[in-house]
Amino acid sequence: MKKHISLSVKCPYCMKSLMDKELRLHGHPSIKINIKTEKERGTISLCSVYECFDHTSDINLEKGIIVEFSCPHCNKELLTKEECTFCGAPMVSLLLDTGGRVNICSRKGCPNHYVAFEDLSTELSRFYQIYGD
Ligand SMILES: [Zn+2]
Ligand SMILES: [Zn+2]
Numbered sequence: 001m002k003k004h005i006s007l008s009v010k011c012p013y014c015m016k017s018l019m020d021k022e023l024r025l026h027g028h029p030s031i032k033i034n035i036k037t038e039k040e041r042g043t044i045s046l047c048s049v050y051e052c053f054d055h056t057s058d059i060n061l062e063k064g065i066i067v068e069f070s071c072p073h074c075n076k077e078l079l080t081k082e083e084c085t086f087c088g089a090p091m092v093s094l095l096l097d098t099g100g101r102v103n104i105c106s107r108k109g110c111p112n113h114y115v116a117f118e119d120l121s122t123e124l125s126r127f128y129q130i131y132g133d
Contacts, residue, residue: 004028005050007115008097014074018094020045025054031094033078036068037061043072046104053104053113063109066090079106086112 006028010017020032023045030045035057042059044067061067069078069092079090082103089107096102096115105112 004052006048007031007050007102008048009094009102010097011071011073011076011078012093012095012101013071013076015095016071016073017097018072019048023056025049025056026052030055032072033092034070034072034075035059035061036070037065044069050115053111061108064107066107069106084110084112086110 004026008017008019009031018031018033019029021029023030023032025045025047026049028048031048032043032045035042035044037059040059042057044055044057047054066089070076071078078092078094080093082091083089084091084105084107087105087107087110089105089110091103092106093101093103101116103114103116
């Protein structure tokens with residue numbers, strides 16, 4: 001079975017943790033971010049397990065819409081100028097506690113997300129040391 005690595009992320013602007021220990025997905029703290037669509041504001045909780053992008057939201061997100069993400073602490077927008085290579089929507093970038101970034105597509109239903117490490121193998125081995133069981 002594949003090992004599940006739970007990522008711990010923070011806001012790239014105020015450096016505060018985005019982890020929500022109250023709401024757990026797949027047994028791990030979720031990543032809580034404020035979101036906004038053309039019609040509504042709410043929050044989204046993303047699964048923190050590497051390569052799992054299950055999520056729940058308190059507002060209805062229609063498939064295909066672009067969602068604005070902002071930090072629940074400092075309210076800064078987390079969208080970047082980088083475009084999704086699949087669908088052209090802006091990418092959302094979060095800082096990893098262990099270094100590197102996790103980038104996710106802001107379009108609902110687009111599966112594009114990736115972890116950007118400076119050196120993937122060392123960072124992943126650090127994850128295994130920290131989170132491995
Ligand atoms: Zn912030
Ligand atoms: Zn996309």
